[in-house]
Amino acid sequence: MDEFSFIESIKQHTYNQSSLIKGIGDDAAVFSSLSQNIVSAVDTFVEGVHFSKETMSLFHVGYRALAANISDLAAMGATPAFYLVSIVIPKGWSQEELLQIFNGMRHLARAYKMDLIGGDTVSGKEMCISVTVIGFTMKDKARYRSTAESGDIVFVTGTLGDSGAGLHILTHSNNYKEASYYINRHRMPSPRISFAIGLGHLARVTLNDISDGIASEANEIAEASNVTLLLNESEIPTNSSYNQFPVELQEKWKLFGGEDFELLGTIPPKDWDKVQQIGELTNTNVTKIGEVVEAGKNGKVILKQKHKSILLEKKGYTHLK
Amino acid sequence: MDEFSFIESIKQHTYNQSSLIKGIGDDAAVFSSLSQNIVSAVDTFVEGVHFSKETMSLFHVGYRALAANISDLAAMGATPAFYLVSIVIPKGWSQEELLQIFNGMRHLARAYKMDLIGGDTVSGKEMCISVTVIGFTMKDKARYRSTAESGDIVFVTGTLGDSGAGLHILTHSNNYKEASYYINRHRMPSPRISFAIGLGHLARVTLNDISDGIASEANEIAEASNVTLLLNESEIPTNSSYNQFPVELQEKWKLFGGEDFELLGTIPPKDWDKVQQIGELTNTNVTKIGEVVEAGKNGKVILKQKHKSILLEKKGYTHLK
Structure with a gap:
């Protein structure tokens, strides 16, 4: 050549x-x-x-x-x-x-x-x-992981776990619903640029993109901001046919699968309406999935499940006593 | 890890x-x-x-x-x-x-x-x-390959062929003069930043760094500027003990060896004194090695040797008729 x-x-x-x-x-x-x-x-x-x-x-x-x-x-x-x-x-x-x-x-x-x-x-x-x-x-408008504060709403764009599901479909042949949707999400992810730029006029937004899994990126925000993030598992958005996959894979892709390239963010409650409007204007689903509950010296992430809460770590979780 | x-x-x-x-x-x-x-x-x-x-x-x-x-x-x-x-x-x-x-x-x-x-x-x-x-x-002070003009002086910093000689010494054990000098030039080249910045107040300087060999970079200037560069081989600077190596290797490293990371440039004659002063101030040897002789639609580089002239191409040369 x-x-x-x-x-x-x-x-x-x-x-x-x-x-x-x-x-x-x-x-x-x-x-x-x-x-x-x-x-x-x-x-x-x-x-x-x-x-x-x-x-x-x-x-x-x-x-x-x-x-x-x-x-x-x-x-x-x-x-x-x-x-x-x-x-x-x-x-x-x-x-x-x-x-x-x-x-x-x-x-x-x-x-x-x-x-x-x-x-x-x-x-x-x-x-x-x-x-x-x-x-x-714009000057001083870069969005960091380190600006989350107690009382903030935690939100995420799009649906999670799709990329992992897409890779699974590509490597495990079977009849799947919406197979091409998941494959497309794996091969051609959509960075959330217009949504992120739309947030430009807001005073304080904490942002991180989901490349390693929400567990990893939520911890990055918690650590950088020295806060605790409390997430509700039932509120983490997934695609309508996502429940066709085995439950343990659903959880794995959604929490640790990553590569969905959605945005995870926190915002003061007073600005939540605006975030939703910007989501609508830019054709971006935005879902509230939790809140920032306390400031502390060591950031951590707690995931509320149906009957218990777990400590969500970057690559896994431990049950809370 | x-x-x-x-x-x-x-x-x-x-x-x-x-x-x-x-x-x-x-x-x-x-x-x-x-x-x-x-x-x-x-x-x-x-x-x-x-x-x-x-x-x-x-x-x-x-x-x-x-x-x-x-x-x-x-x-x-x-x-x-x-x-x-x-x-x-x-x-x-x-x-x-x-x-x-x-x-x-x-x-x-x-x-x-x-x-x-x-x-x-x-x-x-x-x-x-x-x-x-x-x-x-500074604004509008980036130096390009495309600004050489007929009448310019062609200059080069430092000495050429040293990196090739250093690699040769490392791979062919023998007794060489100044072995550590050549090896050092190969392993720890000195980018000519202070000299290049020193040229900042000059109106027009054409610059290219020698990473593939002066033959290649001189042709890049000739092509980008649509001019002919006339270089004198006897003026191309080499280190004092460089003549210890076989003549064909001397020529190969000096013209095509590259990785000396010296600067090749052209400058209007009226500014040549200033270039030399900046060389002295920044401890950089600067040598005039030729001139820009004509503008043409297809840039080329001619190398004047002792008894003949050759057309110097990126990876070799052909004899001129």
Whole structure:
């Protein structure tokens, strides 16, 4: 594969972002920030660890890698602007295969008017894709995990567990209801950008995106904010046909499955109406699932189930005495 | 290895950059730009392709990966500010080994007051490190490859071929003069940041950093600027003991070896004195090696040798008729 001609083939001929001064084609990209704040994150995906060609086309591999990164920008309340892609390609891969990955990213990038402004293509033994995203927020409007306060409402967007269910369907053939819905949620997650940006005028919103499972991200908020989150399991939203799966898998995907790329947040009760309105305006289901009940030195998450409460930890739970 | 405790161990406890609002610890990092321009690039290194544990310690692997990226910022005239690191770690690597890589990066980062603001650590089959750097330039002061004009002086910093010689010494044991000098140039290259920033007040400077060999980078300038570069081989600077190596290797490393991370530039003759002064002030040798002789639709590079001229192409040369 000729690296020069490949870069030429993925290079955008026109750019969307007015802040971009120089895109691909020099030692680095250059942009201005229009006196906003700049947000940047990176995420890496390795074949066989984070995805498999058996359950994903290369188009979906690219789509999902960028979606996961855009979801980090959503969790910061940032508007996506740019991405840089670094790919390790095993020998024997064709330029056509590589293009499919970039097509998947481009498809999603177009929806957000994001520009590809840099990258690197190197050869190696295993396929590995690393995406850096850059976005903007208004001054002092980035949303952190550390701002939750006692009395806040805890909410989540969309439905949880869908991505885990989708992967299960792809790897366990059977007759499932809404199979394509779940598969789509696994392969082409929807970062909640418009909803997160819609929250922009609110004074204080705590946000985190669900990439490792709500148990993990709720604990991140509890720890960063030094508060206790009290969640009601019965209120955690799932899709209408989600109960077709074995109960223990439902729980596993919903709490620990992750990769739904929904947003978990907390908000003062006075602003809850506004959050719901923004949800409606941006076609985003928003569900209250609990509250922030106390401040403490060690953040923790308690999940109220039907007949008991459990201490929800990042990778599992222990029963409360 | 516990990813959470590892991230904790590489996290900076204090940050240097006043523009940083939020470093590691949320979904993304946040910074402001103080109304300058922002420059960003990414580079990836794969074990066995870009480096080998036999010729480099892990400290040097980290050092060199960041140095290559900082060199891209130098070539843009940008002041380094932030870096994000994505690492794929093979099973069986210890946290201590990983720390050595980060120590190598940190060592260099400290010299430039750069802050580590994000990253990702995932497991895979082969070691792979991807570094994203972010820097700042004053408004409209980013330096491009595309601004060379007929009449310009072509210059280069430092000496060329040293990195190739260093790798040769590491892989061919023998008695060499200044062996540690060459090895050091290979393992711990010095990006020319202070020199590049020193050029800041000049109206027009064309810059490119030598990562693939001067043949490649001179052609990039010629193509991007639509000009012909006329270089004099006898003027290309090399280290005093460089003539100890076989003549064909001297030529190969100097023209095509790359990874010296020196700067190749062009400047109007009226500013050449200033460039030399900035070289002296920043302890950077600067050598005139040729001139921009004509503008044309297809950029090319001609190398004048003792008795003939050759057309220097990215990966080789052809004799001129």
